[in-house]
Amino acid sequence: MNARGSDLSTDHEIMLAVQEGKVDKLGLLFERHHKHLYNFFLKQTGERQTSEDLVQDVFYRILKYKHTYRAEGKFTTWMFSIAHNMKINFYRKRRRRGDETEAVDSLMDNEPNPQEQMEKEAEKALIQKALDMLSDDKREALLLSRYKDLKYEDISDIVGCKVGTVKARVHRAIKDLTVHYYQLTGEKTS
C-alpha cells in the first residue's frame, strides 16, 4: 500500500537528491522502507512503540547525516547499518538504566484469533518463539538475509564483521531456528 514509494527512481538516485538539499524526497524513501524497517525492529525487540521510535530515529539520522552517504554506496546497506547501530544503542541505554523489562506488548496477543485460524496462528506463534530463542546476532543476520537485494558482503558492512562470519551466522541461525521449532513441536530434526 506504499504507493508513495512507487516512484521509479532508484533509492540511490533519490538519496543523492536528498543530499543535494531536496529533503522532501526523503518522503519517497520513507514510504518505501519504513514498514520493512519497522518489522525488522519489531521482530527483534517485540515492542511496537520502541520499533516506531527506532524507525523515526533512523530517518532522523539519514537526514542529519545525509552528507556522509557515499555516491557509490547502496542505500539499503547504509540504511540498515544505521538501523543496526540504533538497535545496539537502544539495548546499551536500556542495560545502563537496568531496565530489562519484558516487552509490554507481546507480538502474539494483539488480536483475538478466529476459531478457524487457530492452528495457523499457533504455528506462527511457534515460529516467532523459535526466532526469539536465537541469539541477537544470529537473529539479526537471519532477518537481513531475507532481503534478497542484500548480499553477504552488504550484511557484513551493516553489522561490521567479516563476510565469512556473516555467512556462518546465517547458516547457524537457519539450523538453530529449525532445531528450536521442531523442539517446540515435539518432532525430531534429521
Added chain:
Amino acid sequence: MTCEKIKGMLPDLLTGRLDPEKLKLVGAHLSDCAACRSAFEQLNAVWQGLDQLPEEEPSPALRSRFYAMLHAEKAQTAVKVPLLKRMESWAAGWWPKRPAFQFALSVALLIIGIVLGSRFQQSAQRNGEMAQLRDEVRDMRQMVSMSLLKQPVSSERLRGVSFSTQVEKPNASLLSALLTTLNEDPSVNVRLAAVDALFLFSDRSAVRDALIASLSKQTSPLVQISLIDLLAQIREKRSLEALKELIQDQKVNPTVKQHAETKISELT
C-alpha cells in the same frame, strides 16, 4: 559430493544465494538422496514459516511524526536567511563615517570592481550559457515525459511519469498531462505513479485543487487510499469535504472509507 557438503549448502539454497553451478549440484543430489531431501524439507518448512509471520503495519503516528520532522528540517533550512542579514549589518560597521573617507573607499572599490569585472566577464558569459543549457535540458525532459505519457504501452507511460519527477519546475502543460493521467489512465500502476509525482508538485495551488477534485473520480481503492494519504500529508484541510463525500458514497470500498475516516480525524 558428500551429504555433509550438500547440507552445508542448504541455507544458501534457501536464501537464494547459491551460484548456478552449485545449485545444479545440490538439485541433482537432492533428487537422489532421501536423507538430504528430508533435511532440506525440514529447513524449508521453517524458512517458509517465516513468511507467515505478519508484516505488521506501524501506527499512523509514525508517518505523522516523520513528516513533522521533515517539515521542521525544511523550516530550519529556511531560517538561514536572517544569517545573511546579520552579515550585512556586520559589513555596515566597516563603512567609514566621514564623507571624504567614504569617497576614497568608493573610488578604490570602483577600481577593484573594474579590474575584477573585466576578468570575470568571460565566466559570466559562461554562466549565462549554463543557465540556458539548464533551461533547454528542462524543456527537453518536459517534452520527453509529455510524449511518453501519450504512449499506448503502460510501461512507457510509467517512464513518462517518472521522467516528469526530474523536471524541477514543470510547466502548466506537463502538470495538466500528469493530472489527466491521474484521472484517466486505464492502468492503476500508472495512476499510482502519477499520485507520487504530483505529490512533489503539491506546493502549487492548482495541483492541490485538482488532487482534491480527483478523489471523486477514482475508482480503484489503491489509488483512492494513496490520494487520501497524500492529501493528509500535505495537510490540505479543503479536502475534508471531498473525504466526507467519499464516506457517504455507497460504491466506495469499506477499507477506503475507514482510511478516509482516520485521515479526517487527523486533519481536524
